[in-house]
Structure formats: structure tokens, C-alpha cells
Amino acid sequence: MTLLHWHYPTEILVGEHASSQLPATCQHLSVQQPLFVIDPSLTNTNAIKYILSQYQGAGPTAPVFDSFTGNPTGEQVESGIATFLDGGHDGIVAIGGGSSLDIGKAIALVARQQQSLWQFEDIGDNWTKADTSLIAPIIALPTTAGTGSEVGRASVITDTQHQCKRIIFHPKMLPAQVILDPTLTVDLPAHLTAATGLDALSHNLEAYCSPSYHPMAEAIAIEGMRLIKLYLPIAYTDGTNLQARTQMLIASTMGATAFQKGLGAMHALAHTLGARYNLHHGLLNAVLMPYVLCANRHYLHEKMLRLSHYLELEKEGFDGVLDWVLELRKQLHIPHSLSELGVDNQEQEAIAAQSMQDAAASGNPIHLSQEQYQALFNFALDGKLDL
Ligand SMILES: [Zn+2]
Structure with missing residues (x-):
């Protein structure tokens, strides 16, 4: 077993069965009583049972919090905080997809603070109000290769009262240790391998x-895109291919490392x-x-030319990248329009207004107005590409 040990952007252990290093990692971080925050669909899998069984400090039954859903809510974070405090825990081991890692990181930030969750929304200098010494150390083991939340300093939590997602941020939410073990991702079904x-x-x-x-x-x-081009189709068709699974985990951490530069209208x-x-x-x-690529196309000529060359696409420039994206989506059986996901046009104005206000919007190559968001939404709803 060859394990790679990286220190950028945080400490990352990469390799088959890297999760076997978890007890040593807890010891290294002086975590005696970790709370395992685990995706509820995974708690009975052999991989997770193994992780829990080999953890020496956990006692006969390791303390697990798994009462949350995809798109975790503020109420679910509160419930996790109660479990953390009741159990006298001193660290979080978050295992799962983005939802598990996000809720684990939010619990670690807020559990021992005076303030409540929403007071740490990523607005202005809210994060400076946290007492850094009270933030519990986080160890993250992703079981999907997509969100890259394991190398992120924020969590996305749903505010059910206002029907929106809020970004909770603190630099110390960056997990102290990330363990990328491809054997934890082999059971991910093909459709989730594709989506993530x-x-x-x-x-x-x-x-x-x-x-x-x-x-x-x-x-x-x-480089993250090059790895995805090479390895996502393999991971999709052969989920047990550990090389492809490893490279996708790495590409996922690269995406989340890169997006401090900005996201956009997607x-x-x-x-x-x-x-x-x-x-x-x-x-x-x-x-x-x-x-979204088409909405931005006139601002991307030079970048798309470089990208098409680096990815060695058949056609160069914007059209080459667009063709590759469309072909990849088809290969991975992704629906072409939002209507195929059950979205309708009833709330199109509100959706456009809310999207324009979203924190990710500021990273888009051009500022899109509410009307432009509405037009973009309708194109995606009906499957019409602006060609
Ligand atoms: Zn994302």
C-alpha cells in the first residue's frame, strides 16, 4: 500500500485503504472522543463498519450522528450540536458526500460558540466573531468525488424558513486532515458518480x-478538468476501478481548491x-x-482556446469545449433540460431574482441581470441552447 501525504491546501492522505490511518490521525490531532458524522445511507456498509470497528477509542459502539438529509438544514445542524455536546465530544470525523462533510463542519464550528448558526453566515466579517479556540478539529473522509467540501472553509446549509441556502464560513472549518480513500467510493452508484x-x-x-x-x-x-476528462467516464462505467476513483477524488479536491477564485451562474x-x-x-x-457556458461565450474566447488545447479536444475553442461537455453529459446519461428534473416555470421571476443575489453569482465572467437569469433559466428549462 503506497500512501501519499500532501500538505496543500491542508494535510491530505491519499491512497487505497488510507482510512485505516484514522485512529493514528485522531491521536495526532489529540482527538479522544470524536463524533462520527456519517451519511445515513452508509452507516450499515462494510466500509463504514470497518472504520468504526478499528477505531480504538470509540468503545463498543462508536458515537454516530446520522440524522440528516441531503441538503442539510439548520434544524439538523442544531440536532447534531446537541449530540456533540451531550456526548462530550472533542472532534468531528465526517464521512460521506458533501452533505455529511458540510453538516459535520458546521457542527464543529458552532457547537461550543455563544452565537447561533446563522450568525456565521458568510457576510462581511461575521466569521471573526467566533472564538477560534472552541472550534473542534475536523477529519474528513469523502465517499463521493464532487463537492470537495473536504478542502473547503465553508458549509452550505438550507434555511428552511426562508427557502434558501446559506453559506456558513470560517477559515478553521477547513478540515485539519483529509483522507482520500478510493475504496470508500467504489459503492457509489453510477448515476451519483456522474452527478458528483x-x-x-x-x-x-x-x-x-x-x-x-x-x-x-x-x-x-x-489540470482538474483534464483528470475528469480522463477518469470520470471510467469511474462511471467501472465503479471498482480504483485508479479512476482515486483520480476523481483528487480532481474533486482540486475543484474546491480552485473555486476560491470564484464560481458563477451555474x-x-x-x-x-x-x-x-x-x-x-x-x-x-x-x-x-x-x-451557462453559452450565456458567457463571448467573454471566454481566449480561455476556451487554451482549455481546448490543454484537454486535446477534437475541435478547438469554445465550440470544442461545448461539444465535449454535451458529449460527456450524454455519455453519463444526464438529462438535457431542467424540465426533465421536474422543474417548472411557475416561479421563474423569483428564481432569477434569488440567483442574481446568490454569493456565487459575483464570480461569473459577466454580470447577468435578473432578466438574463430568467432567460437563462428558461433556456435550461426547455433544453434550448443559444447557438
Ligand atoms: Zn458545486
Whole structure:
């Protein structure tokens, strides 16, 4: 077993069966009583049972919090905080997809603070109000390759009262240790491999297209896309291919590392629609991807030329990238329009207004007005590409 040990952007252990290093990691971080925050669909899998059984400090039954859903809510974070405090825990081991990692990170931030969850929404300098010494250390083990939440300093939590998603941010929400173990991802079904893998692509792609100046992030994004082009189709057709699973986990962390440069209209719309329709975040980005590219096409000539060359696409420039995205979506059986996901046009004005206000919107290559968001939404709803 060859394990790679990286320290950028946080400490990352990569390799087959890397999760066997969890007890040593807890010891290294002086975590005696971790709370395991685990995706409820995974708690009975052999991989998770193994992780829990080999954890020496957990006692006969390891303390697990799994009372949450995809798109976790503020109420679910509160319930996790109660479990954390009742059990006298001193760290979080978050295992699962983006929802598990996000809720685990939010619990670690807020549990021992005076303030409540929404007071740490990523607005202004809210994060400076936290007492940093009270934030519990986080160890993250992703079981999907998409959100890259394991290397992120924020969580997306749904505010059910206002039907929106809020970003909770603190630099110390960056997990102290990330363990990328491809054996934890082999059971991910093909349709989720596709949706999460295309979320990773959307992070790399939107970060790459975002106009802010950040050459390091841009370099990471373009290589992340190359890995996805090579390995997502393999991981989709052969979920047990550990090389493809490993490379997708890495591409996912690269996407989330890169998107400090900015995201864009894919995520602005996906956040809005995810909160309103409770649809899978990665699937929404996958559907929205070509429509947003087309809305931005006149501002992307030079970047798309470089990208098409780096990815060695058949056709160069914007059209080459668009063709590749459309072909990849088809290969992964992603629906072409939002209407195929059950979205309708009833709330199109509110959806456009909310998307324009979303934090991700500011990273888009151009400022899109509410009317432009509405037009973009309708194109994606009906499956009409602006060609
Ligand atoms: Zn995303």
C-alpha cells in the first residue's frame, strides 16, 4: 500500500485503504472522543463498519450522528450540536458526500460558540466573531468525488424558513486532515458518480472561467478538468476501478481548491433550484453547464482556446469545449433540460431574482441581470441552447 501525504491546501492522505490511518490521525490531532458524522445511507456498509470497528477509542459502539438529509438544514445542524455536546465530544470525523462533510463542519464550528448558526453566515466579517479556540478539529473522509467540501472553509446549509441556502464560513472549518480513500467510493452508484463528478467539473470550469486574477487557482482548475476528462467516464462505467476513483477524488479536491477564485451562474442557479426543489446539487450543475457556458461565450474566447488545447479536444475553442461537455453529459446519461428534473416555470421571476443575489453569482465572467437569469433559466428549462 503506497500512501501519499500532501500538505496543500491542508494535510491530505491519499491512497487505497488510507482510512485505516484514522485512529493514528485522531491521536495526532489529540482527538479522544470524536463524533462520527456519517451519511445515513452508509452507516450499515462494510466500509463504514470497518472504520468504526478499528477505531480504538470509540468503545463498543462508536458515537454516530446520522440524522440528516441531503441538503442539510439548520434544524439538523442544531440536532447534531446537541449530540456533540451531550456526548462530550472533542472532534468531528465526517464521512460521506458533501452533505455529511458540510453538516459535520458546521457542527464543529458552532457547537461550543455563544452565537447561533446563522450568525456565521458568510457576510462581511461575521466569521471573526467566533472564538477560534472552541472550534473542534475536523477529519474528513469523502465517499463521493464532487463537492470537495473536504478542502473547503465553508458549509452550505438550507434555511428552511426562508427557502434558501446559506453559506456558513470560517477559515478553521477547513478540515485539519483529509483522507482520500478510493475504496470508500467504489459503492457509489453510477448515476451519483456522474452527478458528483460533474459537480467537480463545474467547480473547476467555473473557477477557470471566473475573471478574477488567481493564476494558481487557474492552473489547478485546468489540470482538474483534464483528470475528469480522463477518469470520470471510467469511474462511471467501472465503479471498482480504483485508479479512476482515486483520480476523481483528487480532481474533486482540486475543484474546491480552485473555486476560491470564484464560481458563477451555474452555482448561482443550482443553489436556488436546490433549495426550492430539493434536487441533487451536482445533477443541477450538470444540467445547467452548457446553458451557462453559452450565456458567457463571448467573454471566454481566449480561455476556451487554451482549455481546448490543454484537454486535446477534437475541435478547438469554445465550440470544442461545448461539444465535449454535451458529449460527456450524454455519455453519463444526464438529462438535457431542467424540465426533465421536474422543474417548472411557475416561479421563474423569483428564481432569477434569488440567483442574481446568490454569493456565487459575483464570480461569473459577466454580470447577468435578473432578466438574463430568467432567460437563462428558461433556456435550461426547455433544453434550448443559444447557438
Ligand atoms: Zn458545486
